[in-house]
Amino acid sequence: MAKFKLDEIDHQILDMLIENTRVPFTDIAKKLLISAGTVHVRVKKMEDAGIIKGSSLTLDYRKLGYSFIAYVGVFLQNTSKTSFVLERINEIPFVTVAHVTTGKFNIFCKIRARNTEHAKDVIFMLDDIEGVYRTETMISLEESINDKKRLMHSIFNEL
Amino acid sequence: MAKFKLDEIDHQILDMLIENTRVPFTDIAKKLLISAGTVHVRVKKMEDAGIIKGSSLTLDYRKLGYSFIAYVGVFLQNTSKTSFVLERINEIPFVTVAHVTTGKFNIFCKIRARNTEHAKDVIFMLDDIEGVYRTETMISLEESINDKKRLMHSIFNEL
DNA sequence: GGTGAAACTTCTAATAA
DNA sequence: TTATTAGAAGTTTCACC
Numbered sequence: 046m047a048k049f050k051l052d053e054i055d056h057q058i059l060d061m062l063i064e065n066t067r068v069p070f071t072d073i074a075k076k077l078l079i080s081a082g083t084v085h086v087r088v089k090k091m092e093d094a095g096i097i098k099g100s101s102l103t104l105d106y107r108k109l110g111y112s113f114i115a116y117v118g119v120f121l122q123n124t125s126k127t128s129f130v131l132e133r134i135n136e137i138p139f140v141t142v143a144h145v146t147t148g149k150f151n152i153f154c155k156i157r158a159r160n161t162e163h164a165k166d167v168i169f170m171l172d173d174i175e176g177v178y179r180t181e182t183m184i185s186l187e188e189s190i191n192d193k194k195r196l197m198h199s200i201f202n203e204l
Numbered sequence: 205m206a207k208f209k210l211d212e213i214d215h216q217i218l219d220m221l222i223e224n225t226r227v228p229f230t231d232i233a234k235k236l237l238i239s240a241g242t243v244h245v246r247v248k249k250m251e252d253a254g255i256i257k258g259s260s261l262t263l264d265y266r267k268l269g270y271s272f273i274a275y276v277g278v279f280l281q282n283t284s285k286t287s288f289v290l291e292r293i294n295e296i297p298f299v300t301v302a303h304v305t306t307g308k309f310n311i312f313c314k315i316r317a318r319n320t321e322h323a324k325d326v327i328f329m330l331d332d333i334e335g336v337y338r339t340e341t342m343i344s345l346e347e348s349i350n351d352k353k354r355l356m357h358s359i360f361n362e363l
Numbered sequence: 364g365g366t367g368a369a370a371c372t373t374c375t376a377a378t379a380a
Numbered sequence: 381t382t383a384t385t386a387g388a389a390g391t392t393t394c395a396c397c
Contacts, residue, residue: 051268059261066225066259069390080366085392099262100225101352102218105254109210109359114303116275116312118342131348138358143349144273148342153275157355183277183307189290190302193260196316199297200268228373239383244375 051096054079056201058087059097063194066100106157113158114185117168118150119177126176127151133174139167150181210255213238215360217246218256222353225259265316272317273344276327277309278336285335286310292333298326309340 051059054077061073070084077084091097106112121130127145130152134140142155154171158164164184171180210218213236220232229247233240250256265271280289286304289311293299301314313330317323323343330339 059263063261063263064258066261070392071390081391082367082393083365086365089392094267095264096267097261098264099223100259101262102222102225102256103258103260104218104222104356105257106359108253108255111355111359116303116305135349135351138351138354140349141351141355142347144275144342144344145346145348146275146342146344149340150342152348153342153344154349181308183303183305183309183312185303185305185312187304188301189304189311190294190299190313192297192300195297196270196300197263200265200270229375230373240374241376241384242382245382248375 051091051201054083055087055091056197058084059091060194060197060201062088062097062100063197111157111159113156113160113164114188115156115158115164115168116183116185117154117156117171118181118183119152119154119171120179120181121151122176122178124151130174130176134171137167137170139163140171210250210360213242214246214250215356217243218250219353219356219360221247221256221259222356269318270316272315272319272323273347274315274317274323274327275342275344276313276315276330277340277342278311278313278330279338279340280310281335281337283310289333289335293330296326296329298322299330 057077058073061068061076070088071081073084074081088097119130119134121127131143131145134143134152134154139156139158140154141157144153145151146153156164156167158167164182168180168182171177216236217232220227220235229240229243232243236243247256278289278293280286290302290304293302293311293313298315298317299313300316303312304310305312315323315326317326323341327339327341330336
């Protein structure tokens with residue numbers, strides 16, 4: 046995968062958009078002392094290059110009644126069943142992220158649920174999938190860090 | 205935490221914005237057969253209520269040269285050191301997420317790095333934090349699922 | 364590459380229903 | 381609560397640096 050070259054202006058644009066995707070290009074232009082047209086062209090270029098894959102809202106799931114987060118490690122009976130199991134996992138909407146991993150687990154999921162009762166149901170669904178040997182759950186007591194922006198800064202400073 | 209009431213219109217608006225935060229309100233209005241002003245008022249209401257916490261770009265970190273993802277479980281010598289350790293972890297920009305957890309680990313992190321070499325450095329930084337007993341790493345071979353929208357649909361259908 | 368201005372589109376807030 | 385509307389603001393294109 047080729048590393049795309051971004052210059053300082055691109056970095057600054059991404060930096061502002063990462064914090065708020067709806068910040069007007071005219072504001073970005075003003076801050077960076079360039080024209081709004083330039084911002085537009087550069088954003089488009091980054092979209093075309095696939096650097097910017099999309100944008101999404103950050104919602105407060107607690108306020109929607111979903112305050113439970115857990116990570117669930119999945120052990121398979123046999124790694125050849127990985128894609129089958131992933132397909133089944135994909136049918137459970139409360140699993141928001143899943144990775145195939147090396148190390149302790151074969152598959153590693155993040156789940157979101159209303160409460161412990163509901164989480165239990167979700168974990169049982171995972172346990173019940175054919176090919177799953179057992180699971181191990183880590184309940185999140187607190188999401189302490191969640192920071193895209195800091196990473197971005199490091200990436201910028203290194204490039 | 206009170207559960208905020210969203211009606212079908214709100215759901216649909218969120219649904220469209222989750223996929224693309226820059227979709228014009230006029231487009232949303234057209235699709236839902238309401239006025240753009242109404243879309244505006246409803247989005248503002250959801251922002252004021254804190255349901256919508258913000259928006260962010262989805263970037264392709266691989267294209268930026270960061271294709272390595274791992275989860276790292278941290279064992280502490282003593283849980284009383286949790287907040288101290290979290291502060292130190294927070295100084296490592298390549299740790300993008302951290303949760304305090306029950307279960308196997310005391311703290312659970314997600315890291316992003318350029319490659320295995322770089323990941324090793326990051327993990328060593330975690331290991332070196334005072335109060336950290338040891339760590340356990342799970343390397344992501346493949347991010348198979350990452351879907352906010354599906355969760356949103358379930359939340360909508362349940363409310 | 365970038366600019367600046369024109370043409371076009373969207374947003375927003377006030378008013379009315 | 382929702383719709384309309386009109387002025388303000390933002391986006392996008394393009395001829396020209």
